Amino acid sequence: MSRIVNVAAAQMGPIALDEPRSSAVSRMMALLREAKDEHADLVVFPELALTTFFPRWYMVTDAEIERFFERGMPNPDVQPLFDLARELSIGFNLGYAELTPDGQRFNTAILVDKAGQIVGKYRKVHLPGHFDNEPWRPFQHLEKRYFETGNLGFPVVEAFGGKVGMCICNDRRWPETYRVMGLKGAEMIVLGYNTPLHYPPAPEHDYLQDFHNRLVMQAGAYQNGTWVVGVAKAGREEGCDLIGGTCIIAPTGEVVAECAGLEDEVVVAPCDLDRCQEIRSNVFNFALHREPENYQLITATKGAVSGDTK
Amino acid sequence: MSRIVNVAAAQMGPIALDEPRSSAVSRMMALLREAKDEHADLVVFPELALTTFFPRWYMVTDAEIERFFERGMPNPDVQPLFDLARELSIGFNLGYAELTPDGQRFNTAILVDKAGQIVGKYRKVHLPGHFDNEPWRPFQHLEKRYFETGNLGFPVVEAFGGKVGMCICNDRRWPETYRVMGLKGAEMIVLGYNTPLHYPPAPEHDYLQDFHNRLVMQAGAYQNGTWVVGVAKAGREEGCDLIGGTCIIAPTGEVVAECAGLEDEVVVAPCDLDRCQEIRSNVFNFALHREPENYQLITATKGAVSGDTK
Numbered sequence: 001m002s003r004i005v006n007v008a009a010a011q012m013g014p015i016a017l018d019e020p021r022s023s024a025v026s027r028m029m030a031l032l033r034e035a036k037d038e039h040a041d042l043v044v045f046p047e048l049a050l051t052t053f054f055p056r057w058y059m060v061t062d063a064e065i066e067r068f069f070e071r072g073m074p075n076p077d078v079q080p081l082f083d084l085a086r087e088l089s090i091g092f093n094l095g096y097a098e099l100t101p102d103g104q105r106f107n108t109a110i111l112v113d114k115a116g117q118i119v120g121k122y123r124k125v126h127l128p129g130h131f132d133n134e135p136w137r138p139f140q141h142l143e144k145r146y147f148e149t150g151n152l153g154f155p156v157v158e159a160f161g162g163k164v165g166m167c168i169c170n171d172r173r174w175p176e177t178y179r180v181m182g183l184k185g186a187e188m189i190v191l192g193y194n195t196p197l198h199y200p201p202a203p204e205h206d207y208l209q210d211f212h213n214r215l216v217m218q219a220g221a222y223q224n225g226t227w228v229v230g231v232a233k234a235g236r237e238e239g240c241d242l243i244g245g246t247c248i249i250a251p252t253g254e255v256v257a258e259c260a261g262l263e264d265e266v267v268v269a270p271c272d273l274d275r276c277q278e279i280r281s282n283v284f285n286f287a288l289h290r291e292p293e294n295y296q297l298i299t300a301t302k303g304a305v306s307g308d309t310k
Numbered sequence: 311m312s313r314i315v316n317v318a319a320a321q322m323g324p325i326a327l328d329e330p331r332s333s334a335v336s337r338m339m340a341l342l343r344e345a346k347d348e349h350a351d352l353v354v355f356p357e358l359a360l361t362t363f364f365p366r367w368y369m370v371t372d373a374e375i376e377r378f379f380e381r382g383m384p385n386p387d388v389q390p391l392f393d394l395a396r397e398l399s400i401g402f403n404l405g406y407a408e409l410t411p412d413g414q415r416f417n418t419a420i421l422v423d424k425a426g427q428i429v430g431k432y433r434k435v436h437l438p439g440h441f442d443n444e445p446w447r448p449f450q451h452l453e454k455r456y457f458e459t460g461n462l463g464f465p466v467v468e469a470f471g472g473k474v475g476m477c478i479c480n481d482r483r484w485p486e487t488y489r490v491m492g493l494k495g496a497e498m499i500v501l502g503y504n505t506p507l508h509y510p511p512a513p514e515h516d517y518l519q520d521f522h523n524r525l526v527m528q529a530g531a532y533q534n535g536t537w538v539v540g541v542a543k544a545g546r547e548e549g550c551d552l553i554g555g556t557c558i559i560a561p562t563g564e565v566v567a568e569c570a571g572l573e574d575e576v577v578v579a580p581c582d583l584d585r586c587q588e589i590r591s592n593v594f595n596f597a598l599h600r601e602p603e604n605y606q607l608i609t610a611t612k613g614a615v616s617g618d619t620k
Contacts, residue, residue, distance in 0.1 A: 051371055127425045128593075131620050153604055173593065175485035175607045176534055185608045185614050201592045208562055212532060219529035222522060224484055252518055253525055280614075283438075283483065287613025289437050294463055295486045297493045301607045302596025304495050304590075 003273040005160045005188065008035030008043040009229050011246035013263035014237030015052045021077040024050050028094075029084050029265050038090045038268040041114070043085075046192035046233040047095035047169045048107065050078070053233065054097075055142045055196040056240055058133040065146055071101035071117070073110060091160060095168060095192040097147075098123070107194065109146045109168055113159055120157035122166035123150030126174055137200040139240050143170075154165035158183035162273040164224070169193035172230060173216045175223065176298070179264070183225030183286065187273040189220070192231045197241040214246045222253030225279030227271045235262035243304055251276045313583040315470045315498065318345030318353040319539050321556035323330045323573035324547030328437065331387040334360050338404075339394050341576050346398045346441055348578040351424070353395075356502035357405035357434075357479045358417065360388070363504040364407075365452045366550055368443040375456055379409035383420060383428070396426035401470060403478045404477060405502040407457075408433070417457045419502065420480055423469055430467035432476035433460030436484055449550050451482075462532040466494035472583040475536070479503035482540060485533065486608070492534030493596065497528070497583040502541045507551040523555045524565070532563030535589025537581045541544045545572035561586045 008029040028045055035043045045151070048054075054068040073096065074082045075180030085092055096107035103201050107127070109118030127149060149229035154177060156165045165186030171177040181189055193201050195213060198206050201295045205212075221228040227250060247258040248269040257269040280286070299307065320464040321342040325334050345353045358364075364378040366524075383406065384392045397404055401423045409417035410570055417437065421430030437459060439451030466475045466489060476495030481487045481553035482501050493501055505523060508516050523540070531538040534585040537560060558579040590596070607615070 014360065025496075086358065125604050128599065162529065165387060170599075171523070173533065174600075175489065176600075176608060179485060180605060180607050183611055185616065195531050199592070202588055205562060205588065208564070213376065214531055215525070215532060219525055219533075222525060223483065223529075238508070252515060254518070278512055278515065284508070289436060289438065289480075290484075290486075290612050292436050292609050292612050294460075295609050297490050297603050298486060299605050301348060301493055302600045302602050304493050306495065 003161050004270045005042060005273060006268055007229055007271050008038065008040035008041045008259065008268045009231045009246045009248050010035060010043050010045050010231045011231055011259045011265045012046050012049060013244070014232065014233040017052045019052065023051045025081050027264055028081055028242060030299065031264060032081070032084055032088065032090060032092065034266045035091050035268060037093050038134050038266070039252070040090060043090060043092040044190045044192065044229045044231045045092060046231050047093050047109070047194050048097055048298050049192065050234065050240060051095055052097050052238055053242070054240070055129060055146055057177055058142060063231065064232060066099055069097040069105060071099050073098070082116050084110065085112060089114045093166070093190045093192070105147050106150060107143065108167060109166055110251055111157060111159060111166060119159050120155055120164065120166055121152060122155050122168065124168040124171060125150040125154065126170045126177070128170040138198070139196070141188040154180045156181050156186045162187040167187040167191045169195065172220065177222065178220035178224045178226070182226060186224070187225050187276045188227040188229065188271060189262050190229045192233070194233045195243045197243050203293050209243050210245050213243060214247070217249055218253040218255070221249040222279065223284060225276045225284050227252040227273070229249060251279045311472050314580045315352060315420050315472065315583060316350045317354055317539055317558060317581050318348065318350035318576050318578045319541045319556045319558050319567065319569065320345060320353050320355050321541055321554060321569045321575045323545040325543065327548050329362065329364045331360045335388055335391050337574055338391055340401065342391070342394055342398065342400060344576045346400050348576070350400060350578050353400060353402040353406050354500045354502065354539045355402060355539045356541050357419070357504050358407055359404055359502065359543065360406050362548055363552070366437060366449040366548065367607060368452060376409055379407040379415060381409050383408070388489040392426050395422060399424045401500070403476070404501045405583045415457050416460060417453065417478060420478055421467060421469060421474060421476060421500070429469045430465055430476055431462060432472065432478065433462050434478040434484055435464065436462050436479040436480045436487070436508065441613065448508070449506070451506070457551050458525060464490045466496045468490050472497040475499040477501045478507065481549050485530065488530035488534045488536070492536060496534070496536050498537040498581060499588045500539045500540065502543070504543045505553045511560060519553050520555050523553060524557070526584060528563040528565070529561055531559040531561055532589065533570070533594060535561040537561060537583070537588045537593050561589045
C-alpha cells in the first residue's frame with residue numbers, strides 16, 4: 001500500500017529590498033509551473049517569501065515595519081499565485097509576514113490545497129534573534145522585536161491525503177516542535193527558512209550552519225517517523241549570505257532530494273506517507289515506548305533548572 | 311576559561327555467553343590502563359558490560375535469568391576494577407544488570423569518581439524490544455521482559471568538575487532524554503549501548519543503523535549544548551552482530567573522536583565543559599527561546615493522539 005504525495009521543494013534565491021511583491025510572486029509562479037511539469041501535488045516555498053528578510057534591519061516606526069507585512073491573504077499581489085495554483089491543481093505552502101486587523105504581527109505560513117483554499121495556518125512559535133538594536137552586529141536579527149509569538153500551536157491538518165504539520169525556520173531546531181506534531185500524527189512537516197550563514201554571537205560555528213540545518217531536520221524526521229520538507233531562501237541578499245540546503249527528508253532521516261545551488265530551484269520527490277509506519281510502528285512506537293512521567297521537566301520549566309544530585 | 315575533562319570511550323568487543331565476569335573485568339582493566347596512559351579522567355564502558363547481551367534469549371526461570379544480574383555493586387567480581395581505578399585515580403561509568411534485594415531487575419549504570427565512590431546511578435527508562443517470546447525472530451530482544459522501567463529519572467550529578475548526565479542505549483534515540491538532562495544543566499551525557507545491526511521488525515533499515523546511532527547522539531548534543539559520549543559493545547556476539555560507532559561528540563554536534571573497529575578499543579578526547587555555553591548561551595538559550603506552553607502534549611500523552619485541524 002502507498003499514499004504518494006509528489007512534493008516540490010521550491011528554493012528561492014535572494015529577494016532584494018526594492019524588489020516588489022509582484023516580482024517575488026512571478027518567480028514563485030515560475031517555480032510552481034516547473035513543479036507541475038514534474039507532477040508535483042504540493043509546492044513548499046520559503047519563510048517570508050514575498051519580501052527580503054527585513055528583520056535584518058532595525059526600524060522604529062510602524063510605517064517602516066509594516067510595509068513588509070500582508071493585511072489579507074490572498075491579497076491582490078498574491079492572487080495570481082493562488083489563481084495559477086488552482087488552475088494547475090497544485091497546492092502550496094507560503095510564508096509571509098502577517099498583520100492582523102487588530103494590529104498583531106506574526107511570522108506566518110499558510111497551506112493551500114489544490115482547490116485554492118487555505119486549509120492550514122501557522123504562526124511561528126520559536127522566534128530567534130533579539131528585541132533591541134545591537135549595532136555591534138553586521139546585521140540585525142530582530143524577529144523578537146517585529147513579531148509576536150505564534151498563538152496557533154503547531155498545527156497538523158488533513159490535506160493532500162494525509163496529515164501535514166507546519167512550522168517555520170528556527171522551529172526546526174527544537175525537538176519539541178517535531179514531537180508535538182508527531183504526537184498529532186503528522187506524516188509530513190513543511191517548513192521554510194531564512195538562515196544567515198554568519199551568526200554574530202558565535203561566529204566560530206559559522207562553518208557548521210549547513211550541518212546543523214540538516215542534523216535537526218533529519219533527527220526530527222527519524223525520531224517522529226515523518227517526512228520533512230525544508231525550503232530555504234538562499235544566497236546573498238542585501239549583503240547577507242543565507243544558506244541553501246533545501247531538501248526533502250524521508251521518515252528514516254535520509255535526504256531523498258536536495259537543491260544544489262543558492263538560486264531559485266525546484267526539486268521534487270514522491271513521498272509515500274505510508275512509509276511513516278516503518279518507523280512509528282517500530283523503534284518510535286510512541287504508545288509502546290514513550291515514558292512521559294519521566295519527561296515532566298520539559299513542560300514544567302522554560303529555562304534550565306539547577307542540576308539535581310539524584 | 312576552560313574546564314577540561316579527558317574522557318575515554320572504552321568500546322568492548324563481544325562477550326561470549328560462557329565468558330566469566332572475571333574475564334570481562336580483566337578486559338575493562340586493560341582498557342582502563344590504556345585510558346590512564348592517555349591521561350583520561352573518566353572511562354565510559356558499555357551497557358551491560360559484565361556479560362553477554364542476554365536479552366537475546368528467551369528464558370523462563372528466575373535462576374536462568376538472574377545469573378546475568380548483580381546482587382551488589384561493587385561485588386567481588388567487579389572489585390578489582392574499582393581498586394585499579396582508585397589506584398590510578400580515574401573514574402568510570404559501568405553498565406550492568408541490577409537485581410535489588412527485593413527482587414526488582416533493572417538495566418543499570420553507575421558513575422564512579424576517582425576516589426572509587428559511586429556518585430551516580432541510573433536505571434534505564436526506555437526499554438526497547440518486547441515482552442514475550444517471538445520465535446519468528448532470529449534472536450530475541452526481551453528487555454521489556456527482563457527489566458522494570460527505571461525509577462530514578464534521568465540523573466545529572468556533580469562530578470569531574472561538571473554536571474554529568476546518565477542514560478543507556480535506547481534512551482539515546484529519544485530527544486526527551488537529552489532535553490530533561492539539558493534542562494538540569496548536563497554538560498556531558500555518558501551512555502553505553504548494545505545495538506544489533508539487524509532489526510527484525512524492519513530489516514529494510516538495517517543499513518541505516520550506524521547513521522541513526524550518530525544522528526540521534528549528534529542531535530542530542532547540539533540541541534542541548536552538551537558533550538555526549540556513546541560507547542558500544544560491538545562485534546559478533548553469539549552469532550548476533552552489534553554495531554560499533556563508539557564516539558565522543560562535542561556540544562556543537564561534531565564527532566571529535568571515534569573508534570575504528572568492533573573490538574576492545576579506547577579513544578580519548580579532551581572535553582572542555584565550558585564549551586557548552588557556546589550553544590546554550592546562544593541558539594539554545596532555553597530561558598530566552600523555549601516555549602513550553604506549546605509543548606504540553608509531550609507530557610500530556612504517551613501515544614499519539616488524533617491530529618487536530620487547527
